Amino acid sequence: MLHNLTQKQNIETFSISPENPTGEKGKGGMAETGSASYAARELGQGWKVNPFIVLPPKETAVLADIVGQGAIKHFWITDSAQAPRQLILRIYFDGNTHPSVEVPLSDFFCNADYREYRQLSSLPICFNPKRGMNCYFEMPYFTACKFTIENRGTAACNVYYQLDCEKKEIEKDSLYFHAQFRRVNPLPYKEVYTIVDNIRGSGQYVGTYLNWGVKSNGWWGEGEIKFYIDGDSDFPTICGTGTEDYFCGAYNFDVDGRYTEFCTPYTGMYKVGATDATYRAQRYFNLYRWHITDPIYFKENLRVTIQALGWRSEGRYLPLMDDISSVAYWYSDTLDDIYPSLPSENDMEII
Numbered sequence: 001m002l003h004n005l006t007q008k009q010n011i012e013t014f015s016i017s018p019e020n021p022t023g024e025k026g027k028g029g030m031a032e033t034g035s036a037s038y039a040a041r042e043l044g045q046g047w048k049v050n051p052f053i054v055l056p057p058k059e060t061a062v063l064a065d066i067v068g069q070g071a072i073k074h075f076w077i078t079d080s081a082q083a084p085r086q087l088i089l090r091i092y093f094d095g096n097t098h099p100s101v102e103v104p105l106s107d108f109f110c111n112a113d114y115r116e117y118r119q120l121s122s123l124p125i126c127f128n129p130k131r132g133m134n135c136y137f138e139m140p141y142f143t144a145c146k147f148t149i150e151n152r153g154t155a156a157c158n159v160y161y162q163l164d165c166e167k168k169e170i171e172k173d174s175l176y177f178h179a180q181f182r183r184v185n186p187l188p189y190k191e192v193y194t195i196v197d198n199i200r201g202s203g204q205y206v207g208t209y210l211n212w213g214v215k216s217n218g219w220w221g222e223g224e225i226k227f228y229i230d231g232d233s234d235f236p237t238i239c240g241t242g243t244e245d246y247f248c249g250a251y252n253f254d255v256d257g258r259y260t261e262f263c264t265p266y267t268g269m270y271k272v273g274a275t276d277a278t279y280r281a282q283r284y285f286n287l288y289r290w291h292i293t294d295p296i297y298f299k300e301n302l303r304v305t306i307q308a309l310g311w312r313s314e315g316r317y318l319p320l321m322d323d324i325s326s327v328a329y330w331y332s333d334t335l336d337d338i339y340p341s342l343p344s345e346n347d348m349e350i351i
Helices: 002-006
Strands: 011-014 053-055 060-067 068-077 089-094 102-105 125-128 132-135 139-141 142-152 158-166 176-184 193-200 203-214 225-229 268-272 283-292 296-298 301-306 310-311 316-319 323-332
Touching: 011 060, 060 158, 068 142, 068 268, 089 176, 132 158, 139 142, 139 176, 142 158, 193 296, 193 323, 225 296, 268 323, 296 301, 296 310
Parallel strands: 102 176
Antiparallel strands: 011 158, 053 158, 060 142, 068 132, 068 139, 068 158, 089 102, 089 142, 125 132, 176 323, 193 301, 203 283, 203 296, 203 323, 225 301, 268 283, 310 316
16 A cells, blocks of 8 residues: 555545544634643643543444545544443444444454453554554545444543544445444354344455353364355355364464464454463453455355354364354445344443
């Protein structure tokens, strides 16, 4: 992409933040009162008067409400929420009443339980010290774009954010960005976990995030991921060979008897929890896989599933009853997908 920096572009750059909620030209830093009025009381207007919003409990705030044609190029956000999954991110395109993105904020940025810091350095998503969440997936829109954040908690929290945007003409065949969250806890015995289904339209699948809570001793990642493309019924077109294989590792991520964390531009695995007991229950793992150079293309529909498999005696597979959460990321040419309702606060809680 560096070559693009040498080319003249017919693009207008703007940014939306609490210091410029509309992104209007020359309107940043104009607040005379705001969330940091007390800190700026001796300095006044222009001196970081309103760098964040205070989001009351059980309320939803509009972070951005853009009218026109263009694209989101970068989204940065941080918060002071006390519990993971307290905040829900929703993104709407072109006036659609159903969100194309509906995901707990922490899961969208691949750190479901962000009370314990884990660095993530990948191409489209970065989670930087201490809770700096960054998304670089481009999000085109033709007429409008709206970002909201819901506080499901019982206490107010501060939200800092910035959307870096471009006002420009969008190619007619540009696709809409989507992200969908799911959780099953526990996964019923012998049931396959569905990452996403009923994706319609034409587009490409671009990424998977899993937060995997292991409820049994032993290795948990023998299950295959499967992509059912354009009408596949009982059997998929793409069938993986194991969970760690799909996330581009091998042999249980095990080096010298221990899980080995890794973080690369396209794939990664990082543990949650301080215990060193490698093959013990009650461990949680974050795993991400970006299909940046190898998108999964579909023309009509797509369904993605993964098995939860460990080992029992005599070299036999053991169907697991683990706590599995996921975020699926994709682009498509439709806004007609209707997502399952989010779980309740209790059913989302990480304990």
